Amino acid sequence: MTPAARIADALQSRRHILLLNHVSPDGDSLGSTLALARALWARGRQATVGSADGVPGMYRFLPGSDRVVRDIPEGAGVDAVVFMECSTPERAGGLAVRAAGVPLWVNIDHHVSNAGYGDLILYDPGAAAVGELVYPIVQALTPRLDAAAATCLLTALMTDTGSFRYASVTPRTLAIASELVAAGAHPAEIYTEVYENRPPAALRLLGMALSGLVVCEDGRVAWTAVTQQMLRDAGAAMEEAEGIVGALRALGGVQVAVLFKEEEPLTFRVSLRGRGAVRAHVIAEAFGGGGHAAAAGFTAHGTLPDVVARTLEAIRRELGAAAAS
Amino acid sequence: MTPAARIADALQSRRHILLLNHVSPDGDSLGSTLALARALWARGRQATVGSADGVPGMYRFLPGSDRVVRDIPEGAGVDAVVFMECSTPERAGGLAVRAAGVPLWVNIDHHVSNAGYGDLILYDPGAAAVGELVYPIVQALTPRLDAAAATCLLTALMTDTGSFRYASVTPRTLAIASELVAAGAHPAEIYTEVYENRPPAALRLLGMALSGLVVCEDGRVAWTAVTQQMLRDAGAAMEEAEGIVGALRALGGVQVAVLFKEEEPLTFRVSLRGRGAVRAHVIAEAFGGGGHAAAAGFTAHGTLPDVVARTLEAIRRELGAAAAS
Numbered sequence: 001m002t003p004a005a006r007i008a009d010a011l012q013s014r015r016h017i018l019l020l021n022h023v024s025p026d027g028d029s030l031g032s033t034l035a036l037a038r039a040l041w042a043r044g045r046q047a048t049v050g051s052a053d054g055v056p057g058m059y060r061f062l063p064g065s066d067r068v069v070r071d072i073p074e075g076a077g078v079d080a081v082v083f084m085e086c087s088t089p090e091r092a093g094g095l096a097v098r099a100a101g102v103p104l105w106v107n108i109d110h111h112v113s114n115a116g117y118g119d120l121i122l123y124d125p126g127a128a129a130v131g132e133l134v135y136p137i138v139q140a141l142t143p144r145l146d147a148a149a150a151t152c153l154l155t156a157l158m159t160d161t162g163s164f165r166y167a168s169v170t171p172r173t174l175a176i177a178s179e180l181v182a183a184g185a186h187p188a189e190i191y192t193e194v195y196e197n198r199p200p201a202a203l204r205l206l207g208m209a210l211s212g213l214v215v216c217e218d219g220r221v222a223w224t225a226v227t228q229q230m231l232r233d234a235g236a237a238m239e240e241a242e243g244i245v246g247a248l249r250a251l252g253g254v255q256v257a258v259l260f261k262e263e264e265p266l267t268f269r270v271s272l273r274g275r276g277a278v279r280a281h282v283i284a285e286a287f288g289g290g291g292h293a294a295a296a297g298f299t300a301h302g303t304l305p306d307v308v309a310r311t312l313e314a315i316r317r318e319l320g321a322a323a324a325s
Numbered sequence: 326m327t328p329a330a331r332i333a334d335a336l337q338s339r340r341h342i343l344l345l346n347h348v349s350p351d352g353d354s355l356g357s358t359l360a361l362a363r364a365l366w367a368r369g370r371q372a373t374v375g376s377a378d379g380v381p382g383m384y385r386f387l388p389g390s391d392r393v394v395r396d397i398p399e400g401a402g403v404d405a406v407v408f409m410e411c412s413t414p415e416r417a418g419g420l421a422v423r424a425a426g427v428p429l430w431v432n433i434d435h436h437v438s439n440a441g442y443g444d445l446i447l448y449d450p451g452a453a454a455v456g457e458l459v460y461p462i463v464q465a466l467t468p469r470l471d472a473a474a475a476t477c478l479l480t481a482l483m484t485d486t487g488s489f490r491y492a493s494v495t496p497r498t499l500a501i502a503s504e505l506v507a508a509g510a511h512p513a514e515i516y517t518e519v520y521e522n523r524p525p526a527a528l529r530l531l532g533m534a535l536s537g538l539v540v541c542e543d544g545r546v547a548w549t550a551v552t553q554q555m556l557r558d559a560g561a562a563m564e565e566a567e568g569i570v571g572a573l574r575a576l577g578g579v580q581v582a583v584l585f586k587e588e589e590p591l592t593f594r595v596s597l598r599g600r601g602a603v604r605a606h607v608i609a610e611a612f613g614g615g616g617h618a619a620a621a622g623f624t625a626h627g628t629l630p631d632v633v634a635r636t637l638e639a640i641r642r643e644l645g646a647a648a649a650s
Contacts, residue, residue, distance in 0.1 A: 158489075158490070162488075162516075163487075163488045163489055163490045164483075164488055164489045164502070164512055165483070165488045165512050165513060165516040166512075166513055167511070167512075167513035167514075169506065169512050169513070170506065171503045171504070171506045171507035172503075173503075174499050174500075174502045174503035174506060175499075175500065175503040177489070177499045177503075178496045178497075178498075178499035178500040178502075178503060179496070181494065181495065181496045181499060182496040186492070187489055187490050187491075187494050188490060188491055188492035188494070189492075190490075191487075191490040195575060196574050196575050196576070196577065197577035197578075198575045198576055198577060199576070199577065200538055200540045200544075200547065200576060202575075203535050203538055203572075203573070203575060203576060204535060204536055204538050206532070206535055207531070207532045207533065207534065207535025207536035207537070207538065208532065208535075208536045209532065210528050210529060210531055210532025210533075210535065211529055211532035211533045211536055212532070213525055213528055213529050213532065215525040219525075222525065247528075248528070249521050250520060250521050250523045250527075250528060251521070251523055251524070251525060251528060252521065252522035252523060252524065253522075
């Protein structure tokens with residue numbers, strides 16, 4: 001019996017299954033818990049999807065997202081908990097306490113940082129999304145996938161792979177996507193809901209940030225800033241700066257992209273993206289921050305020119321180390 | 326025998342096959358001709374890939390692209406021509422004349438506008454890319470697909486579907502993509518080559534255009550302009566404006582996106598994108614332009630405010646017609 005079949009088997013004999021998203025839930029976590037809940041509902045089980053941080057607006061189109069709860073009462077009779085994409089149980093945020101004393105813990109993840117907790121574990125760091133791991137469980141529970149579950153799972157796959165363009169994409173990712181589209185999921189509609197629903201202020205802010213783009217270190221470093229003044233001019237909130245540092249990836253030859261966000265006067269949140277041999281987290285760690293090689297961040301105090309100068313110095317050190325490696 | 330098998334059969338008995346791209350070749354056309362040429366080379370045939378407009382820089386990573394010619398000498402002994410994604414033979418540009426007198430014409434296309442010419446026709450408007458149609462021909466010629474041909478075909482599929490996110494994507498598109506990745510193609514590398522190699526000037530120009538974004542008609546219309554002054558300020562050429570009108574799609578609720586490009590003083594090239602029931606070509610036709618419902622364009626003379634006012638008037642008419650439909 002495969003781990004997926006074992007999990008399907010264990011869940012369908014339970015009375016009330018609690019499916020937990022991680023804090024700041026993404027499309028992969030939400031799509032996966034909702035698809036699995038749907039399959040359990042179809043089998044007549046009680047299943048509750050929990051998300052301590054609720055459902056971000058861009059994911060409210062997901063079928064069943066209106067039934068996601070931020071908390072459940074004690075004594076709800078939960079006899080199984082599924083932790084979705086939670087490297088530790090604590091990643092479920094305030095809802096983690098609801099798992100205490102529950103007899104069956106299921107841990108489904110694809111992050112190398114997973115702590116290996118739980119009674120049943122479905123862990124595959126080679127999966128591009130946990131949606132890939134949940135798909136066979138859903139199939140085992142409901143052999144005829146409905147369009148709503150297919151939409152949830154395709155959202156999981158698309159959002160965790162940048163629409164099938166990350167290095168994590170395998171033949172399996174695309175084969176599953178093919179079956180999900182055959183079952184009634186529409187990639188164009190999902191893409192529109194998730195990525196094409198931005199307010200004009202967000203696009204104006206992106207525009208201002210890109211207009212002020214600076215490229216230095218022989219084209220290896222690109223940086224820009226979002227100031228409080230720019231937010232006022234664009235009529236935008238700082239959340240709308242999401243995606244700006246990613247947009248700098250479109251530049252050829254850039255190894256480090258940096259966005260300086262003025263959180264308040266003399267305080268900047270600095271987001272870093274690394275490419276190739278450059279380790280973004282090493283740069284961030286010099287300022288007490290962290291992350292991975294591809295994406296990291298830290299907070300720094302001072303004027304913008306001062307923070308920029310100190311950051312560029314740390315970047316130059318890492319570029320030297322990367323070149324020597 | 327399927328049309329694909331019939332074409333494979335007909336081509337492998339020829340001496341010299343000329344594979345023609347359309348003018349302003351895209352990733353689908355170039356990837357498809359190069360994959361087919363590769364399969365013919367593997368079968369010991371002489372095959373020449375022609376592109377009257379050469380190979381744009383972003384597609385020079387395609388294996389074999391260095392062998393693409395802009396013209397071939399008369400008397401090169403061509404005994405078969407393949408027109409790739411050419412609705413009429415003339416779409417091959419200056420190279421179309423090299424097909425005169427050639428005994429076998431093959432026409433492969435997925436555009437509804439195809440004129441149905443040629444001795445062998447492989448036409449499927451349900452294909453998301455001609456790469457989908459060429460794949461079975463390549464398979465028939467070389468059952469074991471090599472990584473280079475897989476890269477060419479995956480580039481065809483990815484570039485014509487915006488990385489698998491357009492409404493044209495079917496289960497077949499993704500199933501073929503899965504097989505291409507299994508054969509050694511890397512979506513992340515293709516994406517980086519095609520979309521993440523832009524010069525800083527292009528990003529700055531995009532930034533300026535987005536900063537000047539105007540949204541009107543209750544959020545249904547978004548427009549911006551690229552002027553000669555902006556090109557000078559950004560250090561960019563007008564080609565770098567490619568993609569700006571597409572970036573406006575990120576706005577929620579927008580039904581028509583418009584970009585006004587100042588080609589020369591008092592002359593604007595106007596690009597339109599339509600969503601939902603709006604037909605962009607109807608708007609363009611009012612000014613003597615053309616296109617499809619999703620993308621159209623025209624040229625107009627006058628000052629920017631004047632051209633904008635006239636365009637918005639035509640858009641309002643089409644919005645009214647779309648609302649009434």
